[in-house]
Amino acid sequence: MFRIPRAAIGACIAIGAPCAAIAADAGNAFNPKISLILDGQYAHYSSEAEAEVPGVVLGPETEFAPKGFSVGETELAIESNIDDQFHGWATVALENEDGDTVVALEEAYINTLALPHGLALKFGRFFSDVGYQNHQHAHAWEFADAPLAYRALLGNQLKDDGLQLRWLAPTDLYLELGGELLRGDGFPAGNDGEDDIGASTAFAHVGGDLGASNSWRLGLWHFDGKASDRRSGEDIETGFSGKSRISGLDLVWKWAPNGNANVRNLVLQAELMRRSEDGTVVSDPDGAADSSAYNGDQLGWYAQAVYQFMPRWRVGLRYDRLSASNEVANPVAGTSLELLANDGEDPQRVSAMVDFSNSEFSRLRLQFNRDESRGGDAADNQVILQYIYSVGAHPAHQF
Amino acid sequence: MKLLRTFGLAFGLLAAQPASAALKVFACEPEWGALVQALGGSNVEVYTATTALQDVHRIQARPSLIAKYRQAELLVCTGAELEIGWLPALAEKGNNPRVMPGKPGWFEASRHVTMLEIPAKLDRAEGDVHPYGNPHIQTAPANIARVAKPLAEKLAELDAAHAADYRAAQAQFDTRWQAAMAKWSDKARPLQGVAVVSAHRSWVYLYQWLGIRELAALEPKPGIPPSGAQLESVLATLKAQPAKLVVYAAYQDRRPVDWLVQRSGLAAVELPFSPGGAPGTDDLFAFFDVTIDRLLRGLAGSKP
Helix, strand or coil, rough: CCCCCCCCHHHHHHHHHCHHHHHHHHHCEEECEEEEEEEEEEECCCCCCCCCCCCCCCCCCCCCCEEEEEEEEEEEEEEEEEEEEEEEEEEEEEEEEEEEEEEEEEEEEEEEECCCHHHEEEEEEEECCCCCCCCHHHHHHCCCCCCCHHHHCCCCEEEEEEEEEECCCCCCEEEEEEEECCCCCCCECCCCCCCCCCEEEEEEEEEEEEEEEEEEEEEEEEEEEEEEEEEEEECCEEEEEEEEEEEEEEEEEEECCHHCCCEEEEEEEEEEEEEEEEEEECCCCCCCCEEEEEEEEEEEEEEEEEEEEEEEEEEEEEEEEEEEEEECCCCCCCCHHHHHHHCCCCEEEEEECCCCCCEECCCCCCEEEEEEECCCCCCCEEEEEEEEEEECCCCCCCC | CHHCCCHHHHHHHHHCCCCCCEEEEEEHHHHHHHHHHHHHHHEEEEEECCCCCCCCCCCCCCHHHHHHHCCEEEEECCCCCCCCCCCHHHHHHHHHHCCCCCCCCCEEHHHHHCCCCCCCCHHHCCCCCCCCCCCCCCCCCHHHHHHHCCCCCCHHHHHHHHHHHHHHHHHHHHHHHHHHHHHHHHHHHCCCCCCCECCCCCCCHHHHHCCCEEEEEECECCCCCCHHHHHHHHHHHHHHHCEEEEEEEECCCCHHHHHHHHCCCCEEEEECCCCCCCCCCCCCHHHHHHHHHHHHHHHHCCCC
16 A cells, blocks of 8 residues: 655646646655544443353453443554555554553564565555454444454454465466465463464455446455463463364455445445364463363354445444354363353344445444344343544555 | 376467467457457457446456456557556556556556646546546547557557558547537537536536536545435525436446435436447447537436
8 A cells, every 4th residue: 555656846847837836845755655534432331240152251352342432442554655666554553452552563563565477465464364354454344343253263353473385377367376474472372482373374265246236255264273371361360271263264345336435335245264273261360270181173153244325324233143162171160161161042133224424535434233242142232333434545455 | 296297288288379469458448448349350359348337447457357458469548547447456466567557568548638627636536536527538539649650650650660650540530530529519519508417526627528518426435325415405506507318327326316316307418438338339439429419308308
């Protein structure tokens, strides 16, 4: 995502007339492109119960947004071409954590601009290109919260430090192959510095058009990670040591009459992922330290449709589901081991939303969730009123 | 490992494909696709990324576009940030250094014309303003002629073996074009001084050429769809300063136009905006023929 640079002075001579206007800002013409995302919500939940999901141990920072008013992630993104070979991008997020504002380095990467043969290399900290939604920043999501599969199996989003290589085939059919070597700090890995490479991914994407009105992309991916005392949980932590592997399939289908999305358009999106974990789980490792062998499979999927029925207005519907089949040798009652062993609940959720975008830079969204992700019959009726504003440089979103 | 081997095999097979002899050109907009075709003939293989039925401000960075971008040897776009919402996304995924800005395979048409409406201040409260001026330069035929010459030089630079062909084609095109321009200017004389309302500020170059006066736009600010209140205010403006026509493009929302036509009695004129925006406008000559004809027909049909 680089800005198209215009050599201000050169253009000025060529064009003649607007010389003064262009020359005036030539002094800061090399400043990077900066954008600030302001994001916040009002949330209401009918249930006060802790937001856990039976059949999985949730990763860090996967709790619901706080009830009432809250500012979400305020995100400052800076990007620029560094020279003719490299482009740099950094996103700094200001987040609320227990009443304190913490600064998190969300992304900080360099990507190549001029490798031959359709190759591109990216290194630093980045969102992985596995899945469809994973690489999107939260403000570009179609709903206010992550799909249940992402929340339960990927800790909302897979992000890590490492290196990514992509190759794009020189064909009319879109075909992209890629892989990543990662540090292994991003959930569901938790490398703890034991190995140089704690996780790796591979992905393939194909896509194209069907007539003038339809376009699609299909993805297939795999994640392989190691965990060495991977910690998660709020008050009482849970540790996991072992292997975590995920395979996934994602499909997005977009429709717009004659490819003109201005007035009406439809986006269908579905993803399926299956995680297999094998190792040892310890509940409260710094206290009671109840330990159990654990071998489990979890399957998560969602399907959603978002329809723009007139300029600025969209409606969306999403269905989420999770199922698990876990062997937990020692499911100590009242601990996360018992929660993990509870694999017959099939957590699910139905969401509906309507949003209004006055321009490409602003969006207001009202979302309703009937959330049964805690398992059992108890439903949590959730209402989220969200705003997303983008200040500064013009966004260019990927498909 | 198996995956790596498959990767390697696919890479080998696809990399071994013979390169086509014709110069592969990726045109962002239909006008540049048509112009490259007119100048390049069988020496070029043109792919046009958008159609006149689409809003070129808002194109999805679709996989099919990324695949074409990857193979391009020359990119021909309006520039001036018209494609800012999608071209950077194609570049990020398209892994094609040949057509990067500043490289020989990058041609920005707007650099070769005099831009209008360069904003004095840049403020998003003014809507989706373009800092380098109004980018819809293709609506005046003089701009097409201004772009044709450097474009032919660009083609000659990239495909030196056919340089003479490109220059000859440009000279021939220019002769025909200048004659056509004289004919259009003559024919369009009744349009001089006519007041119009536009759906979006898409035709400032056309209006400047023909002496048409733009009283208002239905969009309150560029890129912001008109609300009921905005339409009422346009209607109030029209009471004080009568206009003859409401001008819109095929890709634009028809409903605000209909709303205004019903209440004001103005004649609605759908203009092609880009080649292919109306039947029989695929080449640049027909594009301006139809544009002038439709404006004249609208004027003839409008109430006095």
